[in-house]
Amino acid sequence: MKPLNPGEPRQVGRYRIIAEIGEGGMGRVVLGLAPDGRLVALKQLHAQFAHDPRFRERFRREVATSRLVSGAYTAAVMDADAEAETPWLASVFVTGPSLKEAVDAAGPLPVESVRLLASALAAALTEIHRAGLIHRDLKPSNIILTSDGPRVIDFGIARVAEDAQDLTGTGAIIGSPAFMSPEQAGTGQVTGASDVFALGAILVMAATGRGPFTGPTAPQTLYNVVHGTADLSDVPEEIRRLAEPCLAKDPARRPTPEQILNHLGPVPPGVAPWPPAVHARIRQQDAEVRSVLALPLPVWRPPPKKMAPRTKKILFGSLAAVVLLLVSGIVALGLSIAEYAKPEDPGVASLAVTEAVSPERLRLTDPCKVLAGRFVKESGTLKPESGSLHPARCKYTGLNGVTFNLQLGESVTVSGLERTDRTAEGLPLLRSTISGGCDSVVQLPAERRFGIVVSRSGKEGDPCKSADDMLTAALARLRTHEVDRAGDPASILPLDPCAVADPAVVGKNIANAESAPRTLRICEWQGGGNTLTVELNLGAYVADGSPVDLGNGVTGDLRGAGTTKCTVHWQHRPLPNREAEHVTVMMLGREGSGSSCDPAKEIAASIVPKLPKP
Known part of the structure; x- marks a missing residue:
């Protein structure tokens, strides 16, 4: 539990807000108190999603479909407001650590x-599944261990089966690798068997x-999921017999949840489900909740009445008319909006800077x-070059032909x-003027031999200030998911080049081999x-060269x-416009070898x- 920040609202809808429970990829969860004294876990959507119609629609579906789920091992949805400025959903609060914790x-x-x-x-x-849903993000952090058994929480990714992929968007991947x-x-067809696969992985964990x-x-983990064999070497034999069928690559070969229940048989009554250390953590969290409730509670106030839909439409129409007049006036003055208007909001940061600028990211x-x-x-306003052939660089052009070059992980x-x-x-800016213009540089915290570089060409104005400003903007944008490359499981670009070669084969051919990354996509081994x-x-x-059979x-x-x-x-595979993803292996031996x-x-x-597979 974390105390609320000063000035934060102390009531959402009809619920008094007591403390913060945690924060995830889609929203923040707070502890709320209902007027009848029941505790709720109230999830609020992050601001960037609340203003995105696609995510708001997903939240509306979450509200409607989550109400259909009931059962002893799920946290029931009690209330929701999908139309609020910050949409929220309240479910039964359960005390206990997550399975991951x-x-x-x-x-x-x-x-x-x-x-x-x-x-x-x-x-x-x-x-x-009986309610027609697929969870899609079943993972240890979405399972709470209570004193009488686990609870599956957070149906933020659960969707009506036939609508799931339409809502997530073409090529989008939702879930934990x-x-x-x-x-x-x-990005294949997701069914209830996908949740069974997650169940098998959770049992192993x-x-x-x-x-x-x-x-x-994360890319290597995804590759292992699709192409690798599950590592069950340390799994007890009884659990292995249960988990292994769930992890079949072919969804049709996985058992159904009903078949798993039949295999396990009835649960013995009166058994403490967890080890003593876990029950101790449950009691500790119970004590934390009681201590929070012992503090002075916020005064309860009736929720404000919502504006009638008709009034909203009238106001919206009036605002639209005012905006139209303003835009017309700007055009009449002869200003070039396309060239001089400031850009859209750079996005709300959802990644820590160290994660945002890691080599993997x-x-x-x-x-x-x-x-x-x-x-x-x-x-x-900067415009990127079209048809860039380099996966880690891009050239941008502004007014009067001024150019900026961005390099990631150089x-x-x-x-x-x-x-x-x-x-x-929070990262120190370094600088170089050797190029004739100005280069602004930050080193990657996890790999200081690499950096993010913005180069400003020419000497007009203050090129170093411009380069610094652009690098600052680049780092802010990198902390959002707006810069993600379109997901493609066949691509080799997300892979770590130091992880693709078989260590045993490398060690056989290079004595005392030690690897060191040279760039994001080049790795070097030296030895002997x-x-x-x-x-x-x-x-x-x-x-170019003599054909050689590499197998497969x-x-x-x-x-x-x-x-x-x-x-x-x-x-590896051809791409449009005569491009291709390709692999190069170069061996340089010592003289006389x-x-x-x-x-x-x-x-x-x-x-x-x-x-x-390409």
Whole structure:
């Protein structure tokens, strides 16, 4: 529980707000008190979603469909207002830690507790699916462990089955990578079997403390879900027999929730569901709630009456007329709105800056979205180049041909940079004028050899101030999801190049190999005088060299046969406008070590099966 900030509203609808419970991707959850004394968990949509018609529509559907769900292992919806300025939904408040919090704090659950968890989740899914819903985001943080069993909460992602994909938008992926089904990760048809897959992954996590597909990065985890084999090595045999069928790649081969219940049989009465450490945390949270309720409570006031719909329409029409007159006046004065008007709001930050500028995150970013529409007084509104061939760079043009170049995750050398007294999103701004214009730079907190760079060409005006302003705007936009590259499970661009080569094969060919990223999409291994480079990239692809069979139906091009430098290059998949995603493996051996092509071919062949299917 967290105290409310000074000045925050102390009442939402008919509920007095007591404290903050937590915050998630779509909204904030607060503890509320109903007029009849019942406690509620009241979820409020984040501001950026409240003003987005698509998300508001999703929230309306959530309200309508969540009311259909009931059952012993779900938190019932009590009240909602989808038309409020900040839409909200109130459900029954239950005391206890989430499954994630419990396992993180007390370790994996014993077998009997995991069996009870499986039975309760299967019963909850039976009720959810009976109402015609799919949860779509069943995960440990959405399961509360109460003193008499678990509760499935947050139906913010649950949707009427036939409407689910229409509401989420083409190509959108909703869910948590470690507990997402292969069809959901691959934007396939999502059914109730997707929730069963999540149930299986949750049982593995509850029994071992980790998910069956969890990788070092979110893209790698998604790849493992779609293409990898579940890691069940530490799962107790009894739980493994239960979880393994749920994790079948083919949805048709997974059991139904009813079949899981039949397999488990009746739950023994009077059994304490969790280990003592978890029950201690439940009692601690009960005490926290009682202490919060002991403080002076906000005065209850009747909710204000809503404005009649007809009045709203009249007001809206009047405002529209005033706006139309103002716009007409601006046009009459001859001002160019397209060139000089300030851009739309840059978006509400939903990511911490350290996460927003991590290498994993930047691999998912479209550089031509970051500064699109940004405004500089002397340069107007920036427009990105069309048809950019580089996945981490984009050129923007403003008034009078002034250009800015944005580079994400480029290698930077601090010795050639000057320090400034400016910061952006808490990160120090560095600067270089070697290029003739001005480069503004921030280093990535997680990998300081890399940076985000905005270069301003020319010397007109104050190029360094312009570059600094643009980098500040870029960092603010990077903290939103407006810059995300369109999700494509076949793409290699989100992958970490240091994770695609088989470590055993690399170690066989390079003694004492140590990897080091050179850019977001280039990794280098060195050892024993040999150097290996792996690059995952986007651009024009030209077949150049001798054909070489890499297995799995992939033919590459080999250059440098018989020399100490050998390159294997192949096209992963073609794209429009003669572009392609492609992979390059280069082996540079020490003098006198013989040809480097056999090691290069072996390492390339080990990479092919680890890439997503094109």
